[in-house]
Each structure stands twice: as structure tokens, then as C-alpha cells.
Amino acid sequence: MTGVTATAHCLELSAFPTSPYYARVYVQRVLEGWRRDDLVETARLVASELVSNAVKATVPRPASAAAARTSPDHVRLDLYRAGEAVVLRVWDASRTPPVLRSPGRDDEDGRGLHLVDLLASDWGYHRPRSGGKIVWCVLAAPSAG
Ligand SMILES: Nc1ncnc2c1ncn2[C@@H]1O[C@H](COP(=O)(O)OP(=O)(O)O)[C@@H](O)[C@H]1O
Ligand SMILES: [Mg+2]
Numbered sequence: 001m002t003g004v005t006a007t008a009h010c011l012e013l014s015a016f017p018t019s020p021y022y023a024r025v026y027v028q029r030v031l032e033g034w035r036r037d038d039l040v041e042t043a044r045l046v047a048s049e050l051v052s053n054a055v056k057a058t059v060p061r062p063a064s065a066a067a068a069r070t071s072p073d074h075v076r077l078d079l080y081r082a083g084e085a086v087v088l089r090v091w092d093a094s095r096t097p098p099v100l101r102s103p104g105r106d107d108e109d110g111r112g113l114h115l116v117d118l119l120a121s122d123w124g125y126h127r128p129r130s131g132g133k134i135v136w137c138v139l140a141a142p143s144a145g
Contacts, residue, residue, distance in 0.1 A: 008080040013051070015058035015073050015092075023051040023077050027088065030079050039086055039139050042119050043079075047088060049112035050135050051075060054092035082138070085121065089136040091128075098125055098135050 009030045013019040024044040031040045054075040076091040100117055101110030116123050116137055123137035 008078040010076065010078040012074055012076045015055045015060075015075050017055065019055050019075060020048040020052045023047040023090075026077065027079060031086070034081065034086075036086060036141075038141055042139055042142075043086065043088060046116050046119055046137055046139065047077060047090070049116055050088070050090040050137070051077060053098060053112055053135070054090050057092050057094035057096060059094070084141050086139045087136060088139060089134050091132055091134045093132040095127055095131075095133055097127075097133065 009026075011023065011026045013022055024047060027043045027047045028040050031037065031043055058073055058075060060073060073093075075093075077089070079086060079088050081087075098113055100113045103110040103114060119139070120137035121140040123135070125133050125135045127133045
């Protein structure tokens with residue numbers, strides 16, 4: 001990709017309910033290191049929602065070691081800079097795609113991707129040959145967006 005200005009920072013997490021918390025802490029540290037305080041709150045929110053979805057999509061590790069190799073119980077988050085924007089990606093082992101829903105006023109579910117859709121300047125997903133899928137989003141500086 002043109003305009004990439006930094007190597008990705010990558011965090012691998014076990015698929016636990018606490019993982020969104022660690023994702024929030026991690027992206028905050030990375031963005032502060034890049035002096036992108038303007039994106040910290042947005043990135044924390046988006047990372048939290050994407051990691052939460054990734055954890056939910058991850059099937060618990062099967063008992064046999066052979067099965068565990070094809071069904072890993074971890075999720076992965078990475079961040080890199082692309083010019084003035086920051087790209088945040090979350091991998092999980094499920095091939096099932098994310099689905100943007102239109103939550104009603106009283107719906108508790110279906111808000112995560114809606115938030116991502118509102119906050120990110122672009123987002124999507126792809127399924128790498130190596131397995132699983134990556135949900136990605138592009139975060140642009142507030143003034144640019
Ligand atoms: N990483 C993912 N893997 C598989 N399905 C996903 C993933 N992320 C989102 N989805 C699907 O998209 C739907 C909408 O996600 P979201 O808006 O975060 O709502 P919620 O998590 O409350 O269901 C989920 O219910 C799920 O069906
Ligand atoms: Mg969600």
C-alpha cells in the first residue's frame with residue numbers, strides 16, 4: 001500500500017472476555033507513541049468492538065491437539081500508519097463475515113459495527129488464504145474527516 005509510514009504493531013490475545021480491555025490499553029499506548037492523541041478515543045472504541053466480535057466468533061479450543069491447530073483460540077490485532085490515517089485490523093479464526101445491522105432504539109445487539117461504520121472513514125473484511133478473516137478499518141484525523 002502506498003503511504004505506509006510505519007511497521008505494524010501487533011498484539012495477539014487469547015479469545016477471552018477480557019481481551020477487548022487489553023486491546024483498548026494497547027491501541028492507546030501505540031497511538032500515544034505515534035503522537036496521535038487525536039485518534040486515541042476512536043481507536044479504543046473501534047478496537048474494543050472489533051476484538052469483542054472476534055472473541056465471540058472464536059470457537060473454543062477443541063480437546064484434541066490436532067483439532068486445536070486448525071481451530072486456534074486466539075485473535076490478533078495490528079495497527080499501522082498510512083499517511084495521516086491509521087489502519088486497525090483484527091484477525092479471528094472464523095470465516096464468517098461481519099454483518100452491519102441497523103439496531104433499533106432499544107436493541108442492545110448490533111451496535112458494534114454500526115459504531116465502527118460511523119467512526120471509521122472506511123472499513124471492510126477479507127479472508128486470507130492462510131485462514132480466518134481480517135476485519136479492518138481506516139481511522140482518519142478528525143479534522144480530515
Ligand atoms: N468477527 C466476526 N466474525 C463473525 N461474525 C461477526 C464478526 N463481527 C461481527 N459479526 C457479525 O455481525 C453482527 C453484528 O456485529 P455487531 O454490530 O458488533 O453486533 P453484536 O456484536 O452486538 O452482535 C454480529 O451479530 C455477527 O453476526
Ligand atoms: Mg459486537
